[in-house]
Amino acid sequence: MPVPSPYADRLRRLPVQRHEIDVRGARTAYWSYGDADAATTIIAVHGFRGDHHGLESVLAFLPEAHVIAPDLPGFGESSPAPDRRYDLDEYVAWLREFAAAVAPGAVILGHSFGSIVTSAAVATGLETPRLILINPIGAPALEGPKGVMTRLAVLYYALGARLPEHVGTALLRNRVIVRIMSITMAKTSDPVLRRFIHDQHDTYFSLFADRDVLRDAFVASVSHDVSQYASSIDVPTLLIAAQRDDITPIEVERELATRFSDAELVEIAHVGHLIHYETPAEAAGAIRRFLRIPVARGR
Numbered sequence: 529m530p531v532p533s534p535y536a537d538r539l540r541r542l543p544v545q546r547h548e549i550d551v552r553g554a555r556t557a558y559w560s561y562g563d564a565d566a567a568t569t570i571i572a573v574h575g576f577r578g579d580h581h582g583l584e585s586v587l588a589f590l591p592e593a594h595v596i597a598p599d600l601p602g603f604g605e606s607s608p609a610p611d612r613r614y615d616l617d618e619y620v621a622w623l624r625e626f627a628a629a630v631a632p633g634a635v636i637l638g639h640s641f642g643s644i645v646t647s648a649a650v651a652t653g654l655e656t657p658r659l660i661l662i663n664p665i666g667a668p669a670l671e672g673p674k675g676v677m678t679r680l681a682v683l684y685y686a687l688g689a690r691l692p693e694h695v696g697t698a699l700l701r702n703r704v705i706v707r708i709m710s711i712t713m714a715k716t717s718d719p720v721l722r723r724f725i726h727d728q729h730d731t732y733f734s735l736f737a738d739r740d741v742l743r744d745a746f747v748a749s750v751s752h753d754v755s756q757y758a759s760s761i762d763v764p765t766l767l768i769a770a771q772r773d774d775i776t777p778i779e780v781e782r783e784l785a786t787r788f789s790d791a792e793l794v795e796i797a798h799v800g801h802l803i804h805y806e807t808p809a810e811a812a813g814a815i816r817r818f819l820r821i822p823v824a825r826g827r
Contacts, residue, residue, distance in 0.1 A: 530727060530731065531723050531724045531726075531727035532724070533584075533585065533724060534585075534720060534721055534724055535584075535585045535588040535589075535808065538588035538589065538591070539584060539587075539588045541591065542561055542562060542587065542588060542591055543561070543562060543563065544559055544560070544561050545559065545560045546558075546559055547559070547560060549626070549629060549630065551601075551622055551625050551626045551629065552601075552609055552612075552618075552621060552622050552625055553609040553610075553612070554601055554606070554607045554608055554609040554610075554612075555606060555607045556598050556599070556601065556606045556607075556622075556626060557598065557599050557604065557605035557606050558580070558596055558597060558598035558599070558626075558630065559580050559596070559597045559598075560594070560595075560596055561584075561587045561593075561594070561595040561596075561597065562587075562590070562591055562592070562593055562594045562595055563594055564594050565594070566592060566593055566594040567821075568592070568593045568594065568635065568819055568821055569593070569594045569595075569596065569631050569634040569635065570590075570593055570594070570595045570596070570634060570635045570636075570637050570660075570819075571595075571596050571597075571598070571623075571626075571627055571630070571631055571634045571635070571636055571637065572586075572587070572595055572596070572597045572637040572638075572639075572642075573598070573600070573623065573636075573637065573638040573639070573642035573645055573646050574597070574599070574600065574603075574639055574640075574642050575639045575640030575641045575642050575663075576640060576641035576745055576746065576749050577603070577733045577734075577736065577742070577745075578603070578604075578732055578733065579599045579600075579603050579604025579605070579732050579735060580597035580598065580599050580604060581604075581728065581731075581732050582639065582728070582732070582804055582805075583597055583637075583639060583804055584597075585804055585805055585808035586662070586804050586808040586811050586812050586815075587812075588808065588812075589808055589809045589811075589812030589813070590812045590815060590816065590821070592816075592821050592822065592823065593819070593821055596630055596631050596634065598626060600619065600622075600642075600645075600745070601614060601618075601619070601622055601741070602614060602736055602737040602738070602741030602742070602744075602745070603735060603736050603737070603741075603745075604732070604735050605735075607737060608737050608738075608741045613744055614741050614744040614745055614748070615744060615747070615748050616644065616645065616648055616748040616751070616752050619645045619648075619745075619748065620645060620648045620649045620652060620654075623645055623646065623649045623654065624649055624653070624654050627649075627654060627656075632655070633655060633656065633657065634656065635656060635657060635658045635659075635660065635819060636649070636650060636654065636656040636658075636659050636660070637659075637660040637661075637662070637815075638659075638660070638661055638662070638664075639661075639662040639663055639803075639804055640662070640663050640664075640665060640775075640801065641665065641745070641748075641749045643661040643662065643663065643664040643665055643754055644665050644748070644749065644752050644753060644754060646659060646661070647659070647661065647664075647754045647757040647758070647761065648752065648756075648757050650757075650761050650763065651757035651758075651760035651761050652757075652760075656763060657763060657764075658763055658764050658765070658766070658818065658819065659761060659763055659764070659765040659766070660765070660766045660768070660815055660818065661754065661765065661766065661767050661768065662768045662803055662804060662811055663768070663769065663770060663773060663775070663776070663801050663802075663803055663804075664754045664767055664769065664776065664781065664784065665749070665752075665753045665754055665775065665776055666753060666754055666755055666769075666776040666780045666781050666783075666784035667753055667755055667776055667780045667784070668750075668753055669749070669750040669753070669775070677774075678750060681746070681750075682746075682750065684699075684705070685700070685742070685743055685746045685747075686743075687699065688700040688739055688742070688743070689739055689740070689743040693739070696739050697738070697739050700734070700736075700739055700742060701734040703730060706729055706730060706733050706734065707726060707729070707730070709729065709733070710725060710726045710729040710730075710733075711726070712774070713774070713800055713801045713802050714726070714800070714802055714805075714806070715772050715798065715799055715800040715802070715806065716799075716806045721805070721806065724805070725802060725805050725806070728805065754784060755784055755787060758784060758787035758788045758791075759787050759788070759789075761788055761789070762789050762790070763790070764790045764791075764792075764818075765788050765790065765791040765792070766791070766792050766794065766814065766815065766818040767781060767784065767785050767791060767792070767793045767794070768794050768796065768803060768811050768814050768815075769781035769793060769794070769795055769796070770795075770796050770799045770800050770801060770803050771795055771796065771797045771798070771799070772797075772798065772799060772800040773800050773801050774800055774801060775801050778795060781793065781795075792818065794814040796810050796811070
């Protein structure tokens, strides 16, 4: 039985519609949250292995905005195009085409791997008035204090790609390994919230289309980072970073913020790489202030 979201009451009050659109030869599923006529529209791009559900907790605290949340190609309910390699260039091309078709000129938001995709897209011409990065990947994943863990992950995904297909796919979807990932990232001591986080990862972390698209996305995620694109981004940018993030240390996030021409860094204490699950209200508050979204009465 699914573990109820701690933010379920807020989510129930939020209008949600599911849509589909063909982008670059494959079906992209996306969800529209809030009033389509709202003054602010945001396209929100989720992180590696997840899908749009990962950002719902933040959206629950942004009822005044219209948020469009797609599943990345090959994840969740979005299909990959046949015989296409999903490297970063492909994800960037997908996002640019998706944004142009669904919400041209929208604010762009990316979490974790989504921060790399969105930064690369904006740096190479995706038009947006503002960019928001939650838990941005601010430095090469193979460097720094967690480089050894990243190399182990590289071996894990390489093994999953090289074994016979049914064995490799089973390894990549192994619930024990998914749970270890979840336990490592979660910092909260709240048992109810921890159960919710683990259930989210159990439910959505293995909804990738096949092991090839998962391997391609992983390689893209560890081969690039936001620092490569920061100096080419000239729109106001908000970085929401965690002081206990094991993937990008806060000291690196502080340095990353200086590489943008116009950036604001908001630090959240006592949380790691799961800001979107553990402190969604704080993240939404930072977004609301950055976009100057007034709080609606009765919210």
